Amino acid sequence: MVVDKIQTQEFIQHKFAEYYKENSNTIELPSSLEKREYAFLLFRDKTMLRHKGFKNAEGFRAFLLRSTPSDVYYSSAYFEKPEAEMDAKGWLGADLIFDIDADHIPTQCNGQHDIWICKNCRATGHGAKPEKCPKCGAQKFTEISWLCDTCLESAKEETIKLLEVLERDFGFSVNEMKLAFSGHRGYHVHIEDPAVRTLDSIARKEIVDYMAGIGLKIAAYDIEGGHGPGFDDFGWSGRIAKGTYEFLLTTNQEQLENIALKRKPAARIIGQKDKILESWKSKGPWKLLKDVGPDSWRKILRQCVEKQSVKIDTVVTTDVHRLIRLANTLHGETGLKKVELAANEIERFDPLKSALAFTHGSISLEVAEAPQFRLRDTIYGPFKNQKVELPAAEAMFLLCKGVARVLEESVSVQ
């Protein structure tokens, strides 16, 4: 698909080097920096250089400039000897981390902009990769995941839900939750509170299940006795109550039947909507309508759990040895940077403006195939087999995605 791959690789690396030369002083190392492991994904052979340790930020920055990696990671864990082999590191604890990525969220765009390329015959297509290449039958593919406003908006909504549960239920203050845009399709939340550091992965799994509503026992509510979740309840119970109320506000016959309610109770609920909503002020609707039994209510509650659950990457949070991208370093797949933001700024935050790293000059490219994308306030593409000149950030995005090759760089400031 792309010719002169090597030349383009060298160009990307050269641009990354330039960026780090100018900006390495903006990169802050994590707390207890000397107890962390660092890892670098190198451009050459895409090898991962692991088990690095640094005594101070200067040493780290010097290394960064020397090696110019495509991606930079550090361990969420604290080690006695970060540079030792895994078994000899001496695990001391790990931050509690959450990763929200559009990959794990069912989105409206449904990943239709993602591209797969058959490794054998180079055939391409959109959406999720097929089991077998329709052209040659091979089963190995290169996948290029794209990003669009719909994906990013879904990731943001999930992150807002996550922050709310962390604050209300888990009691973390806005200052304790370090939030960042990942540089690709999602957000990371780090909590460095010493109280969470020594939680093992079983305990972290319980936190994951709490976020995702896994194992939540709807059957525990005594609906028969007229006791369902209430607005004033703490935690999940209150959240389900509010979710149910909102669901009932907007639902219709079809939606109710879709969640396996029978025709008659569904019709009763729609018919008596006002009465039901009114009942929340007192005892709740659980025994209000003769035709709507506990089973129907439980189905509705279960549906609300699904809606209220936070779609996090379960593996990241339960892994107590996780490597995670370092803030203000570049993402090798996009040329964007991981940027931190305050938890209370997320609503207004636009990653496609704030995470730009390459802001000077423009680059001429030959684009093989690229779906539409937005950076800043401009929408570009779609492109197919065409030569274009784009501002540096936009061009770097296509180059890093592997869908274009570089023709010429113009350094003049736009």
Add this chain to the structure above:
Amino acid sequence: MQKLDLKITELDNPDYSRILDRAKKRIEEAILNATVTDQTRNIEIELLSFPIAIMMVATTKDAFLKRRYALAEAKRVYNILKQETNKQKLTEIAECFNWKIKHTRYERNNAQTSTADFSVHFTNYLKNAGGFHEDKWKLVNRTMLNGEVYITKDEAARLLEEEVRTHVENKLETKIDISLPQTIEKEVERLKQLFNTRRGKIRQEEMPTETVLEAFPPCMRQLYNMAPTGRHISHVGRFALTSFLLNSGMPVESIIEHFRPTSDFSEKMTRYQVEHIAGGRGSRTKYVPPKCDTLRTHGICPGIDEDCRRVGHPLACYKRKLRSMKAQSPAQTP
């Protein structure tokens, strides 16, 4: 111990015989009954015999006995705390283990965690309840606000039991470099033998040596059947399947062969990982598959069937099925 100027080398001194007897008794009770009785009437003996019992169990270097003793001492604490009516006392004990705990009165009549006597910080809660299987202990089924989980007095006692168990287990791991007086060493030897005679009974039957596909739980059957079709299996799925197969007695070579058709198969990589999980590399830990709960978290559980309904672990389910299959079919003669 320091205050009484008690020296280990003097432990065989007849003056201390009552303390030593109680220490022996504690261990015996743990071996035979899986719990230690409460003898707090003789408070000094009860207190002083504990570190001596710890020392004796630690010198056996027997991991299985250590686990059993820790559990028995923890059960003892639970039985005492369960009876405790003074909430303040429970709080003080919890605070000894650095819990953030408060008295509270929370009442709701709609769900299972409806009344509470205490609230504890969720980290204290999770460190202890993380391994409990019942639904009511899952964090998602608790009432939680501002980092505090609401619990009843009995639940607090149960969580403290777990705290004590880990505490005792840690104590049993301390290295003991001194040599014990001969009479005590003899006692340790006797207790070890007592334990050895019960070991087989205490430990559940060992896993069989041949893998029986028909007895696989649904999750493992699904993963196992996915590999030959070349479909991609997630990292957690691979780990779960590999550790399951190893524990069911399948040889490393057969497992690698089984993974061969997967979409991104690399023999070198697969061998490395399978051998690592088998305990042949690096840490030399032999891994077991994650429990049902964890498999559910990572989306691997395809839903439970009749046989795994009441167990929390794929290996337990497998053993169970094997047993019932054995019971149904008459013994085969070669």
